[in-house]
Amino acid sequence: MIPPAFDYHAPRTVDEAIALLGSLGSDAKLLAGGHSLLPMMKLRFAQPAHLIDINRIPELRGIREEGNEVVIGAMTVENELIASPLLQAKVPLLADAPKQIADPQVRNRGTIGGDIAHGDPGNDHPAISLALDATFDLQGPQGKRSVKAADFFLGTYTTALAEDEIMVAIRVPAFAPGTGWAYEKLKRKTGDWATAGAAVVLRLSGGSVSHVRIALTNLAPMAIRVPAAEAALLGQPLSAASIAAAAQAAQTAADPAEDLRGDIAYKTAMAGQMVKRAIQAAAARCS
Amino acid sequence: MAKKLISVKVNGRTQEKAVEPRTLLIHFLREELSLTGAHIGCETSHCGACTVDIDGQSVKSCTHLAVQCDGSEVLTVEGLANAGVLHAVQEGFYKEHGLQCGFCTPGMLMRAYRFLQENPNPSEAEIRAGMAGNLCRCTGYQNIVKAVQYAAAKLQQNEKVAA
């Protein structure tokens, strides 16, 4: 319960925050919603000497449309995603799925950027961002760079973020009309991390699958996309057989860790089930 | 670790205090201000017994630093009653027997207070989802649902009278 002592900084701009990261070095941590970092500090899993609070930086907030993309400030909280008319219209998966993340209080503080930057395989946004083909804008002392979600998640708590970088925004392509989508999450209770989760984005054209992206939550050391499951569907009519083949491919790709949520056999089987349900639910939303 | 001077409005009163950065808001409220209604039921941010209202939002004060509240408005259960008259959520929990040991109650009340502003006319399913960040060991939640429904009806009635 009692976190170790640290010094607190509250910069007002991204540039100031980056300068602090540079001068304080690896002893410093960015504090976003704090709903992963403070719990770890309260258990003394993490003991940073400095916290750089990025909650008072207005440029990290807000949801806006830019061309064919929706740009989401990294400090946007889960409940803002859910309430966003722009996301509901353009990227409905990203307005709907956070209802399955944590609970109302946590969703008032936890941010999409923090959920992604944390790199926890149990978090939901990593797989969702893979299915959405999201791009992350990272800013460091040398300026900005963009990293695709597909290149971002490297391992448990390990991402492509450098120590002196801040994720400033998440960019997602708006859905083409008629796009189907689903996030299926098996959990023991409301507010728990997934035993197994699957995110699917799907388009049908002339009865055949013309676009599909499938990603898994908590079924490997990090969120993973499953190209073999996508290949089982692409260019084919949706059928019980093609959906079963996609589910089988997900089970083959799954590499879950055994814990109180279940053993490897159970979680692997649930990977197949969640993928099957997510494809069916996404297909039902296609038009 | 240098202390920071913060100014925070708690239940309408401005409090200026020097706090250690690591001080959790729940400890600041309970120990510094003696507002001991808010409780602590876990150290993993699950139970919601510490829920308070910060700048119009329900927040678990065990997962928020006091230093982050500089310039904020905080409402705790002690600030719910108005000149001794119970707020509708307090009356609802009392009338519908929505508490037994009373340990989760301050957090439940603070969450219900905000939830009914977010959703003034909730269904039972919406109440259960809206209160999902608050655990209770005594009631089985059933009477808490009724308590929130009671408060929702009372608040809507108050609004009609005011109109």
Ligand SMILES: Cc1cc2nc3c(=O)[nH]c(=O)nc-3n(C[C@H](O)[C@H](O)[C@H](O)COP(=O)(O)OP(=O)(O)OC[C@H]3O[C@@H](n4cnc5c(N)ncnc54)[C@H](O)[C@@H]3O)c2cc1C
């Ligand atoms: C009870 C409970 C239940 C939960 N359930 C779920 C769940 O079901 N699904 C789920 O996905 N999550 C869940 N969470 C996690 C929660 O949503 C966290 O808020 C989230 O994982 C981290 O986001 P944050 O904004 O709180 O980040 P913080 O905790 O502040 O930071 C997390 C890490 O990311 C880094 N970081 C944060 N923002 C940035 C940035 N912009 N740039 C670079 N680095 C950054 C921080 O330095 C830190 O290392 C739960 C949390 C709790 C307490």
